Amino acid sequence: METAAILTKQIRHEYGKRLALEGLSLEIPTGTVFGLIGPNGSGKSTAFKILSTQMLPSSGDLEILGLPIAAVGEIRKRMGVVFQSPALDKKLGVAENLRIQGWLYGLSGKLLEERIVAVLEHLGVRDRSGDKVESLSGGLQRRVEIAKALLHKPRLLILDEPTTGLDANIRRDLLNYFRKLRDDDGMTILFTTHYLEEAEACDRVALLEGGKLVAYDTPRSLTASMQQEILTITAAGAAALQQEIQKESGLQLQLVGEELRAEGHEAHKRVAWIMERWGERIDSLRVGRPTLEDYFIKKTGQRYEGREGSHV
Numbered sequence: 001m002e003t004a005a006i007l008t009k010q011i012r013h014e015y016g017k018r019l020a021l022e023g024l025s026l027e028i029p030t031g032t033v034f035g036l037i038g039p040n041g042s043g044k045s046t047a048f049k050i051l052s053t054q055m056l057p058s059s060g061d062l063e064i065l066g067l068p069i070a071a072v073g074e075i076r077k078r079m080g081v082v083f084q085s086p087a088l089d090k091k092l093g094v095a096e097n098l099r100i101q102g103w104l105y106g107l108s109g110k111l112l113e114e115r116i117v118a119v120l121e122h123l124g125v126r127d128r129s130g131d132k133v134e135s136l137s138g139g140l141q142r143r144v145e146i147a148k149a150l151l152h153k154p155r156l157l158i159l160d161e162p163t164t165g166l167d168a169n170i171r172r173d174l175l176n177y178f179r180k181l182r183d184d185d186g187m188t189i190l191f192t193t194h195y196l197e198e199a200e201a202c203d204r205v206a207l208l209e210g211g212k213l214v215a216y217d218t219p220r221s222l223t224a225s226m227q228q229e230i231l232t233i234t235a236a237g238a239a240a241l242q243q244e245i246q247k248e249s250g251l252q253l254q255l256v257g258e259e260l261r262a263e264g265h266e267a268h269k270r271v272a273w274i275m276e277r278w279g280e281r282i283d284s285l286r287v288g289r290p291t292l293e294d295y296f297i298k299k300t301g302q303r304y305e306g307r308e309g310s311h312v
Contacts (some may be wrong), residue, residue, distance in 0.1 A: 003066040005030045005156055005188035011060035013046050020046040022211045033178050034190045035199040038208035048192050052081045052158045083158040090134035094144050098151055105152040119147040137171040159191040175201050176268045196292045214299050226290040229267035233260040253254030256297055
């Protein structure tokens, strides 16, 4: 049986007296697209730093590509990392940036030039290889960042918020490319994201909140664990409305800010009655299939949004 690409056991990390991760245990299979998700302050950024070998955990065990974290030099030879902050020299050309990266990994000559052409071709920026990075759009610069990380053909690619600031079409293209790397090369891709619609396209996801693992499974399994429909009501004075609807209907509603939410196999059948009885007090009412955000709300009682505070 092939070794898991990443294996963590009871990872814990503290910044002084502040606990950022508590008991994180994950097994990320080789050859999967894996999403690490969570709002600001969830521990996602700390987990990324540990899994990309930027820092050691305060305690716990970690293996990457079958190697203990103590073998960090060997791990980094087999790993590609894309950070959220730009790591390109914008005054140099696209190919020049990649050439320097290749030298750092011991590549040179014809092999290096072939690799540069190949990764730029795959990411759709070969025609810009001679252009200075500063002349590229944000989306194209992000593609060059990814090309740079793929130059040495890593077995594991880790990316921090790779699609932040990109438009929907470019985000979709990158996700398709990740799946191609998985299918064609057997590569394992792990990325963090704020976008739950991206996480729903992953093979597996880990959902963090408050430094703890809230869920770890396929997106389909997580949403399938909920009932078939989600009823959502938005209204001022939602707390008072919650009590009235529950008293008259027996429908159990979860209060989340100014929203009331309920699961049900036939939630849509409640819509007409609710609107007839309380329509003047309701701003909006909708029924839909459960999503990862619905799962997150059910587990935490909070909406999946970036919240004020540290990015840990």
